[in-house]
Amino acid sequence: MQYSRLPPWPFIDPDSPPRGYQKVGQSKDEAHSTPNYPQIWHFFIYDRHLIISIKEWLAPDDSSPGEFVYQQYEYPIAGVRWFIDSIDRFFLHPDDPNAIPRGKFNIREEIDGEVLGVTRGAAYGGRYTPGYSFDNLNRIEHSTQSEGPFCQMFEMGDPWLFEGGLFDLFKDIAARHERGEF
Numbered sequence: 001m002q003y004s005r006l007p008p009w010p011f012i013d014p015d016s017p018p019r020g021y022q023k024v025g026q027s028k029d030e031a032h033s034t035p036n037y038p039q040i041w042h043f044f045i046y047d048r049h050l051i052i053s054i055k056e057w058l059a060p061d062d063s064s065p066g067e068f069v070y071q072q073y074e075y076p077i078a079g080v081r082w083f084i085d086s087i088d089r090f091f092l093h094p095d096d097p098n099a100i101p102r103g104k105f106n107i108r109e110e111i112d113g114e115v116l117g118v119t120r121g122a123a124y125g126g127r128y129t130p131g132y133s134f135d136n137l138n139r140i141e142h143s144t145q146s147e148g149p150f151c152q153m154f155e156m157g158d159p160w161l162f163e164g165g166l167f168d169l170f171k172d173i174a175a176r177h178e179r180g181e182f
Helices: 081-089 158-163 167-177
Strands: 020-028 039-047 049-056 067-076 104-113 113-123 130-144 147-157
Touching: 020 167, 039 167, 049 113, 067 081, 067 130, 067 147, 081 104, 081 130, 081 167, 104 130, 113 147, 130 158, 147 158, 147 167, 158 167
Parallel strands: none
Antiparallel strands: 020 039, 039 049, 049 067, 104 113, 113 130, 130 147
């Protein structure tokens, strides 16, 4: 199915975000981190959207000076609660009417004008580590290094999501939004 494309969101530097961006958390993806290159994702709220951003140092080889590369994902803030509730549906008994149907690995729904999804993946947390992705089918995958033809899919391994505190961070962001903090 074809989804309309929204323009790419301007990249932000998580170390010095533009005025008006509210940092609401950060989380380290241990599975993709190395001692010299930790994978720390930063979470911001701006203009009724959640922006998930990372800044990485990329030096292809010793002869190259290297550069910072930015990657980010954007979702309507109301989509955070939908994401949490959707993940919970994967854990319901298959006969529960709210459960994800047997054999189905993703769900989609329009939230505040953008089609969001949750996908179960076999290696989203690295080799042999299953996980989930939070998808925005109206926005393309993009970084300062490249722009792809695929939709945004923020991939999270089960250990990071459930043991590393990422799911709790999403729950906190949703609760703060529902209390009217942003």
